[in-house]
Amino acid sequence: MLQVQEIRENKEAYITALKKRGIDANEVLNAVIKADEQRRTTQAQLDETLAESNTLSKEIGNLFKSGRAAEANVLKEKTTVLKEASKTLSDDLNNTAEELQKLLYTIPNIPNTLVPAGTDENDNKETFREGDIPVLADGAMPHWELAKKYDLIDFELGVKITGAGFPVYKGKGARLQRALIAYFLDKNTSAGYTEYQVPHLVNEASGFGTGQLPDKEGQMYHVGVDDLYLIPTAEVPVTNMFRGDLVNESDLPITCTGYTPCFRREAGSYGAHVRGLNRLHQFDKVEIVRIEHPDNSYKALDGMVDHVVEILRELELPFRILRLCGGDLGFTAALTYDFEVFSTAQDRWLEISSVSNFEAFQANRLKLRFKDSDGNNRLAHTLNGSSLALPRVLAGILENYQTPEGIKIPKVLVPYCGFDMIS
RNA sequence: GGAGAGUUGGCAGAGUGGUCGAAUGCGGCAGUCUUGAAAACUGUUGAGGGUCACACCUCCAGGGGUUCGAAUCCCUUACUCUCCGCCA
Numbered sequence: 001m002l003q004v005q006e007i008r009e010n011k012e013a014y015i016t017a018l019k020k021r022g023i024d025a026n027e028v029l030n031a032v033i034k035a036d037e038q039r040r041t042t043q044a045q046l047d048e049t050l051a052e053s054n055t056l057s058k059e060i061g062n063l064f065k066s067g068r069a070a071e072a073n074v075l076k077e078k079t080t081v082l083k084e085a086s087k088t089l090s091d092d093l094n095n096t097a098e099e100l101q102k103l104l105y106t107i108p109n110i111p112n113t114l115v116p117a118g119t120d121e122n123d124n125k126e127t128f129r130e131g132d133i134p135v136l137a138d139g140a141m142p143h144w145e146l147a148k149k150y151d152l153i154d155f156e157l158g159v160k161i162t163g164a165g166f167p168v169y170k171g172k173g174a175r176l177q178r179a180l181i182a183y184f185l186d187k188n189t190s191a192g193y194t195e196y197q198v199p200h201l202v203n204e205a206s207g208f209g210t211g212q213l214p215d216k217e218g219q220m221y222h223v224g225v226d227d228l229y230l231i232p233t234a235e236v237p238v239t240n241m242f243r244g245d246l247v248n249e250s251d252l253p254i255t256c257t258g259y260t261p262c263f264r265r266e267a268g269s270y271g272a273h274v275r276g277l278n279r280l281h282q283f284d285k286v287e288i289v290r291i292e293h294p295d296n297s298y299k300a301l302d303g304m305v306d307h308v309v310e311i312l313r314e315l316e317l318p319f320r321i322l323r324l325c326g327g328d329l330g331f332t333a334a335l336t337y338d339f340e341v342f343s344t345a346q347d348r349w350l351e352i353s354s355v356s357n358f359e360a361f362q363a364n365r366l367k368l369r370f371k372d373s374d375g376n377n378r379l380a381h382t383l384n385g386s387s388l389a390l391p392r393v394l395a396g397i398l399e400n401y402q403t404p405e406g407i408k409i410p411k412v413l414v415p416y417c418g419f420d421m422i423s
Numbered sequence: 424g425g426a427g428a429g430u431u432g433g434c435a436g437a438g439u440g441g442u443c444g445a446a447u448g449c450g451g452c453a454g455u456c457u458u459g460a461a462a463a464c465u466g467u468u469g470a471g472g473g474u475c476a477c478a479c480c481u482c483c484a485g486g487g488g489u490u491c492g493a494a495u496c497c498c499u500u501a502c503u504c505u506c507c508g509c510c511a
Binding site: 039040043044046047048050051053054056057058059060061062063064065072073075076077078079080083245246247248371373375377 | 433441450451452468469470472473478479480481491492
């Protein structure tokens with residue numbers, strides 16, 4: 001959520017920046033400013049009425065104490081009028097504040113200057129590419145066929161016990177998953193991130209805090225009887241651990257990592273692009289989250305990008321980095337880098353990580369602040385990134401490492417797997 | 424599922440109708456002392472709105488009520504804890 005004061009001060013710049021998202025924000029920003037002015041006017045009137053009322057109350061109290069009940073009763077009548085007035089004003093204020101809040105919820109974050117204009121993924125800007133795309137032998141298969149051939153993943157069994165999009169990992173497939181999780185967590189903790197295990201269900205307040213609610217509840221599974229949501233990413237519980245906190249400047253940065261399953265309803269298309277592991281309702285992910293000083297957040301973002309690069313380099317997977325364009329940028333993000341691994345057998349790029357700086361957008365909703373050296377309370381910046389999303393990494397490994405003899409295991413994973421070949 | 428007790432400032436924890444935005448402790452900040460640090464001592468320190476700055480207003484879990492006046496009394500919702508039951 002944007003801050004009203006910032007909108008007031010930077011309206012024109014915000015309109016220009018939001019054009020990159022394909023949004024003409026002129027009208028809504030004007031509406032915000034107008035509602036805010038209305039709010040402040042009403043607030044001032046209410047304050048005045050209450051001040052008068054408070055003064056009278058004190059006088060009445062004093063009169064009663066000194067036994068002048070008759071005079072007190074005269075004043076009492078005055079307060080009745082003031083009470084009615086303040087009731088009306090307070091209702092007005094609530095309505096205006098609610099209206100303002102609703103408007104603010106509809107406005108996405110302001111894209112960073114680096115964000116290219118554009119409408120969809122075709123306008124994303126590739127900023128980096130590394131790794132050789134392997135030349136596969138004849139008869140190379142996509143991962144879902146490999147998974148079947150080597151009995152690593154059973155999609156049909158998942159359908160039987162739950163439904164489409166809930167695969168069952170089996171044998172060396174399950175072991176490889178576990179190895180990846182352990183390897184990712186080790187990489188993250190040795191880079192200084194503190195490991196957490198967090199709940200996989202969150203309450204409504206948490207959904208609001210990170211921006212999944214109120215607009216995107218359809219993307220989350222909702223447990224109605226208890227009014228809880230299955231997490232779509234560890235970002236939600238991890239970031240919300242700090243909701244409402246006021247920390248010391250010296251506590252920053254706060255860095256966390258955690259493994260969780262992720263649940264996404266993603267009612268959408270079915271077909272070739274969502275086959276196998278490409279798109280699932282439940283998948284595993286290791287996440288990194290940083291709470292940063294605003295002066296340091298972009299440096300931290302670069303650091304997170306470098307960190308993910310290192311992991312992909314160690315896995316020896318061909319990858320590229322995209323800077324998301326305005327149209328593809330998430331609602332809460334100011335700048336996002338997507339990582340994609342090349343799936344040789346499918347001949348396409350698969351997104352395996354997304355690293356974003358949300359600046360103060362989430363922190364404003366979360367009321368996540370720090371006390372700076374001048375004693376002022378300021379909103380912190382939040383960032384997060386996947387390191388990494390498991391299914392597509394698995395797909396990338398299966399497809400890129402396949403040989404006629406079997407699937408080789410990336411060197412760095414062998415100690416975690418206990419085997420170096422799936423055959 | 425049954426019974427009871429709670430929810431107060433960054434944290435812990437007093438406060439049962441006006442003098443309470445709130446004792447005290449911890450933490451934070453500043454200073455004294457010290458070569459420096461620690462300890463000790465002194466001072467200072469809740470948040471939001473509003474203002475050029477004051478004034479002023481709001482906030483003691485959320486919502487409603489009683490009262491001239493509510494952290495304090497009443498109703499209600501949520502959450503937490505303890506005991507019992509069930510259970511990994």
